[in-house]
Amino acid sequence: MFNEKTCKKCGLCLSECPFMEMPVEKAKQEIERIIQTGSLGEVAKSCAGCGYCNVICPTQSNPLDLRKQILEKKSAGKGAVGLGIICEEVPANLMSMAMEYEKEEKEENLKAYTNPLKSDTAFYLGCSLSYIYTDLAKSRLFDEFPKIGGMKYCCGGYVNRTFGEEETKIKGRQLLDRFHETGIQKVITFCPGCDHMLQDVFPSLLDEFNIEVQPVFEYLLERHKEGKLTFPNPLNRKVTFHDSCAWRSVDSKIYEGPRQLLETMGAEVVEMKHNRNKSICCGSPIASRNPAAADRVVEKRIAEAKEAGAEMIAVSCSGCFALNKKASEHNIPVFNITELAQMAILEEPPHRLEEISDALNMNMFKTISKNPDLLKARYTIKDGKVIPL
Ligand code: SF4
Ligand code: SF4
Known part of the structure; x- marks a missing residue:
């Protein structure tokens, strides 16, 4: 829950947000306005829900939940579009x-x-x-x-x-x-x-x-x-690990495992400026809603990888693989950490993540073009049962 009592209205959550980077004075006014009116304004378009603001908030007021609470209130009774509801009933x-x-x-x-x-x-x-x-x-x-x-x-x-x-x-x-x-x-x-x-x-x-x-x-x-398990084919590369936003609320010891595995597989692990629970997002959650802001964040992340001297970026979330298109232009390919493990045991992973993403996006575009009502179908869930609205 967002804690309005502890929030100092310092605006840091919006001024330091990698997607919005609001000027400080504007950010102070904006957070005040959002709390007073319950209207998200620019946050609705540009917030990826990445949770970075929760980590940097000086009073641990949980600003991420302010957005969640406002959205929940707004959508109460209206359900959600079927596309994101991953169950057999949809x-x-x-x-x-x-x-x-x-x-x-x-x-x-x-x-x-x-x-x-x-x-x-x-x-x-x-x-x-x-x-x-x-x-x-x-x-x-x-x-x-x-x-x-x-x-x-x-x-x-x-x-x-x-x-x-x-x-x-x-x-x-x-x-x-x-x-x-x-x-x-x-x-x-x-x-x-x-x-x-x-x-x-x-x-x-x-x-x-x-x-x-x-x-x-x-x-x-x-x-x-x-x-x-042995790794007969050492990676012998400088690799940086891009931490997933989804880990911010789990035990922080999770951040060490991927780094230890990369070192064990013969990589030299180098760190980006933002890492572990202060990692910044890959941009994919808002790639369709606000592509310009998503691109800016991807550029920032790749600049950090370059600055760290990385020859490769490892990810554990397949959504974060979205970094690959831009990163490859800078000769820093992105691999899922399981693909790197396969390489280290002399398997040859097909590495089709980008090809598959493109094919699926094309399929989805065709399906929705043929039947635009798919985007309108809404569902709610009551006592565990999915109900069309
Ligand atoms: S939620 Fe935290 S970072 Fe945002 S304005 Fe309040 S105190 Fe500042
Ligand atoms: S959740 Fe992420 S994108 Fe949204 S306001 Fe916080 S830092 Fe910005």
């Missing part, structure tokens, strides 16, 4: 549209991901690796446990973002029941958004949510320490 959402690309293979994979063998541990692919960047799960690195994914096991990020605490609790209980049905006590995660939900949101709302969560880089490090 026929046209971002993931069901992604299915159209390489459909047969995805259907085959999903049969296995949604009916996993009983196991106390599973690789938790999230939506991204189930429907979009499916290549990232294809490696002998990920053979030890069953893989689970698909909408059946969605982490519920969309519920938390839009439908409030009570519905998020219900989503958490549903997910826990599904884990228990297959005996799962521990998941190995690939997506920082899933880390946010499973390590932070659900445990803070539900006492019974006791699933152990291990991010994939920590799993690989553990295997290496146990002598079960």
Whole structure:
């Protein structure tokens, strides 16, 4: 919750915001105005929800939640557009549209991901690796446990973002029941958004949510320490790690794992000016809403990578791969950290992240052009049930 009592109206949240960079005096007036009127103004167009302002707020007043609360109030009773609601009851959402690309293979994979063998541990692919960047799960690195994914096991990020605490609790209980049905006590995660939900949101709302969560880089490090995994092909490059915004609210020790893994794989880790919980966003959340602001932030991030002397940027969130287009122009390619692990064990990852993003965007554009009403379809969630409006 935003704490209006502790907020000093210093404006830092807007003047230091990497997307807005408002002049200080204007920022002070703007925060005052937003609090008084409940109208977001420029924040509505330019805020990516990245949470950087929460970290730098001198009074920990939680300015990110001010926006969330205003948006929730505004959309109360109006539901949300179906595109972002990742569940089987919504026929046209971002993931069901992604299915159209390489459909047969995805259907085959999903049969296995949604009916996993009983196991106390599973690789938790999230939506991204189930429907979009499916290549990232294809490696002998990920053979030890069953893989689970698909909408059946969605982490519920969309519920938390839009439908409030009570519905998020219900989503958490549903997910826990599904884990228990297959005996799962521990998941190995690939997506920082899933880390946010499973390590932070659900445990803070539900006492019974006791699933152990291990991010994939920590799993690989553990295997290496146990002598079960070696990296015969050292990276031998200066690599900088771009931290995901979704980690800001999870235990800060999460930031060390990817760096240790990169070093273990033979990289020299160099740091960008903004790193760990003060990392700045990749720009992707507002790429379609405000492309100019998103581009400015991408340029800033690449300038930081260049300044650090990086030859490569590693990411763990597939959304952050959006940095690649601009970064490649500066000869600093972007890789998912699991692709780097594959290279270090002498596998050759197909590295099709950009090709796949472009193909999916094209598919989505065609589908929506044929049926523009898809953007109008709205849904709400009541007691865990998705209801069309
Ligand atoms: S929320 Fe924090 S950073 Fe923003 S104006 Fe208030 S005290 Fe300053
Ligand atoms: S959440 Fe990020 S984009 Fe939004 S105001 Fe805060 S710093 Fe700016």
